[in-house]
Amino acid sequence: MRSIAHAARWRRGCICRPLIRDVHRVGVDRHRHAATRLPACCTASGRVLMMHRTDAQIRQYLESIDIKQFSAKTITDRAQILSQFQQTRNERHSVIDEEYEIRLRSIAVRL
Structure with missing residues (x-):
C-alpha cells in the first residue's frame, strides 16, 4: 500500500483538497497533482x-456542468446527485464508494 499526500487549502473551515489518499493496487491514479x-x-x-x-x-451548479461517467458506479442522474447532496447536508459527512475510481472509497x- 502506498500513500499519496496532497496539498490542503483551508476555506471557511473546510478542506478543499484531500490531505492523504491511500492507494492499494489501483490501476490508474487520477490524483497525481x-x-x-x-x-x-x-x-x-x-x-x-x-x-x-x-x-x-x-x-x-448541476445544470452548468457536463456530468461524466468516471466509473461504472458514477451517478449521472441530476436528481439522484441532488439527493446525494441533500443526504450529505443532513448527515454532515460524505462517503463516496467507487464513484470516481474503482477500488477508491473516500470520506x-x-x-
Missing part, C-alpha cells in the same frame, strides 16, 4: 464543500 480539479458531484470533499448551498444553487467531513 495537488492542484487536480475534480467534480464536486462525485467526490466526498466536493459534496461536503457544497453542503452549505441551497438546493436552488446546487441545481444551478469527508467539515472541520
Whole structure:
C-alpha cells in the first residue's frame, strides 16, 4: 500500500483538497497533482464543500456542468446527485464508494 499526500487549502473551515489518499493496487491514479480539479458531484470533499448551498444553487451548479461517467458506479442522474447532496447536508459527512475510481472509497467531513 502506498500513500499519496496532497496539498490542503483551508476555506471557511473546510478542506478543499484531500490531505492523504491511500492507494492499494489501483490501476490508474487520477490524483497525481495537488492542484487536480475534480467534480464536486462525485467526490466526498466536493459534496461536503457544497453542503452549505441551497438546493436552488446546487441545481444551478448541476445544470452548468457536463456530468461524466468516471466509473461504472458514477451517478449521472441530476436528481439522484441532488439527493446525494441533500443526504450529505443532513448527515454532515460524505462517503463516496467507487464513484470516481474503482477500488477508491473516500470520506469527508467539515472541520
